[in-house]
Amino acid sequence: MPITVLLVDDEPLVRAGLRAVLETQPDIEVVGEAADGAAVIPLVRRLRPDVVAMDVRMPLMDGIEATRAVLRTVDGPPRILVVTTFENDEYVYEALRAGADGFLLKRARPAEIVHAVRLVAEGESLLFPASVRRLAASYGDGPGNRAARDLLERARLTEREAEVLRLMARGLSNAEIAARLVVGTETVKSHVSGVLAKLGARDRTQAVITAYESGFVSAGRTGT
Amino acid sequence: MPITVLLVDDEPLVRAGLRAVLETQPDIEVVGEAADGAAVIPLVRRLRPDVVAMDVRMPLMDGIEATRAVLRTVDGPPRILVVTTFENDEYVYEALRAGADGFLLKRARPAEIVHAVRLVAEGESLLFPASVRRLAASYGDGPGNRAARDLLERARLTEREAEVLRLMARGLSNAEIAARLVVGTETVKSHVSGVLAKLGARDRTQAVITAYESGFVSAGRTGT
DNA sequence: GTCCGTCTCCCCCGCCCGGGGGAGACCGGT
DNA sequence: ACCGGTCTCCCCCGGGCGGGGGAGACGGAC
Numbered sequence: 001m002p003i004t005v006l007l008v009d010d011e012p013l014v015r016a017g018l019r020a021v022l023e024t025q026p027d028i029e030v031v032g033e034a035a036d037g038a039a040v041i042p043l044v045r046r047l048r049p050d051v052v053a054m055d056v057r058m059p060l061m062d063g064i065e066a067t068r069a070v071l072r073t074v075d076g077p078p079r080i081l082v083v084t085t086f087e088n089d090e091y092v093y094e095a096l097r098a099g100a101d102g103f104l105l106k107r108a109r110p111a112e113i114v115h116a117v118r119l120v121a122e123g124e125s126l127l128f129p130a131s132v133r134r135l136a137a138s139y140g141d142g143p144g145n146r147a148a149r150d151l152l153e154r155a156r157l158t159e160r161e162a163e164v165l166r167l168m169a170r171g172l173s174n175a176e177i178a179a180r181l182v183v184g185t186e187t188v189k190s191h192v193s194g195v196l197a198k199l200g201a202r203d204r205t206q207a208v209i210t211a212y213e214s215g216f217v218s219a220g221r222t223g224t
Numbered sequence: 225m226p227i228t229v230l231l232v233d234d235e236p237l238v239r240a241g242l243r244a245v246l247e248t249q250p251d252i253e254v255v256g257e258a259a260d261g262a263a264v265i266p267l268v269r270r271l272r273p274d275v276v277a278m279d280v281r282m283p284l285m286d287g288i289e290a291t292r293a294v295l296r297t298v299d300g301p302p303r304i305l306v307v308t309t310f311e312n313d314e315y316v317y318e319a320l321r322a323g324a325d326g327f328l329l330k331r332a333r334p335a336e337i338v339h340a341v342r343l344v345a346e347g348e349s350l351l352f353p354a355s356v357r358r359l360a361a362s363y364g365d366g367p368g369n370r371a372a373r374d375l376l377e378r379a380r381l382t383e384r385e386a387e388v389l390r391l392m393a394r395g396l397s398n399a400e401i402a403a404r405l406v407v408g409t410e411t412v413k414s415h416v417s418g419v420l421a422k423l424g425a426r427d428r429t430q431a432v433i434t435a436y437e438s439g440f441v442s443a444g445r446t447g448t
Numbered sequence: 449g450t451c452c453g454t455c456t457c458c459c460c461c462g463c464c465c466g467g468g469g470g471a472g473a474c475c476g477g478t
Numbered sequence: 479a480c481c482g483g484t485c486t487c488c489c490c491c492g493g494g495c496g497g498g499g500g501a502g503a504c505g506g507a508c
Contacts, residue, residue, distance in 0.1 A: 012245075159454090192496080205429045398464075398465075414485080414486075
């Protein structure tokens with residue numbers, strides 16, 4: 001019997017692409033589609049797919065929430081393959097922690113997409129598909145990319161520093177960050193200095209640029 | 225006779241999606257695909273498509289160059305439909321100035337995609353498809369989005385201010401921008417102030433964030 | 449028990465940044 | 479000839495920012 005797949009992505013074009021790619025395979029069948037995480041639970045209950053190809057970023061309920069919800073409320077849950085545009089999207093790692101079984105880049109080649117679906121369907125985890133490595137390797141050593149890659153590879157930012165960087169990337173001043181985190185401004189300055197040093201940034205603007213370029217934060221979703 | 229279409233996009237998934245969407249139409253035929261602008265000219269010569277669906281952002285030769293090249297070197301050139309992720313990508317407007325006939329958001333619904341191809345094939349221009357308006361309207365009035373939308377709608381940045389903003393978004397200081405543009409630092413400060421005022425930004429960091437969020441600049445391509 | 453890392457806060461200091469003004473030169477449109 | 483917009487440069491000034499130190503408290507690792 002074929003591998004059954006449910007597609008969850010807010011962009012119809014991506015769904016159509018995944019469907020087209022997957023249905024070239026006789027042993028893979030796309031049994032349903034959803035445009036948002038909010039619609040996933042009933043669909044999973046009814047269709048009982050082997051694999052859910054889940055976008056991380058969606059308007060109403062994102063892939064992380066949806067992953068948690070499915071794993072929490074459905075018996076014998078499907079395998080979940082997280083689909084994303086960015087190779088080092090922080091949300092992806094959250095999704096994996098939430099119980100997703102693998103992740104897949106949208107820019108992967110068709111053969112890799114098929115391979116990923118087969119792998120997770122077989123119960124394998126797929127945390128670092130070839131395309132990720134290939135992509136990381138394809139980065140040049142330009143001044144911008146070096147810092148961005150370091151951010152990814154070192155991942156030396158402490159939890160607090162990462163939190164501060166996220167707030168910096170939303171345009172907050174040191175004083176505003178201090179108020180938000182309920183600490184002194186001197187403390188924030190400490191963390192900011194740590195971030196700048198670790199990212200090789202001269203000022204907060206460069207740090208925020210690195211955050212965007214590395215995918216640590218990304219345009220389009222100004223989170224809550 | 226059917227409308228013939230050539231797909232040019234570096235992501236196979238997007239090509240597959242476009243192909244799947246367009247081939248639901250009996251009168252539309254996808255006659256070829258290319259992964260980069262560099263491959264377009266010979267394909268256009270050989271296949272003589274009515275429409276080229278062209279991604280703006282591609283590794284070797286981007287959609288702007290490719291558009292210019294096609295229009296310059298091919299007799300009876302095809303209509304060119306620029307395909308993009310961002311509704312206000314500065315490159316899109318460059319592409320339109322380069323002679324493209326319309327642009328299309330990747331997140332458009334299938335019916336809109338089909339409609340767009342038909343329109344440009346008929347010789348119509350499609351500069352502001354419904355999906356753009358819909359998308360702009362869907363923006364909330366959060367502090368981040370307001371500024372981003374203003375950037376789009378007002379488009380009040382002068383050429384020089386836009387240039388300065390681009391350099392700000394690459395992490396340059398006022399002094400460095402001045403050196404790059406061969407003007408005084410006071411002049412740069414003037415332009416920076418103009419940018420901040422027009423974007424409603426408090427400091428250069430917020431301005432750069434707006435630049436990213438609005439798609440004025442975008443992650444992934446650290447331009448020359 | 450000791451050490452290391454993290455988080456917290458403090459000092460001093462230099463300086464770039466951004467605000468608020470103003471002003472001359474050029475160009476294009478009316 | 480006039481005016482609006484843009485680009486260029488200048489002044490003063492305050493404040494946030496970032497560097498360079500240091501230090502105490504806590505927790506986990508050894």
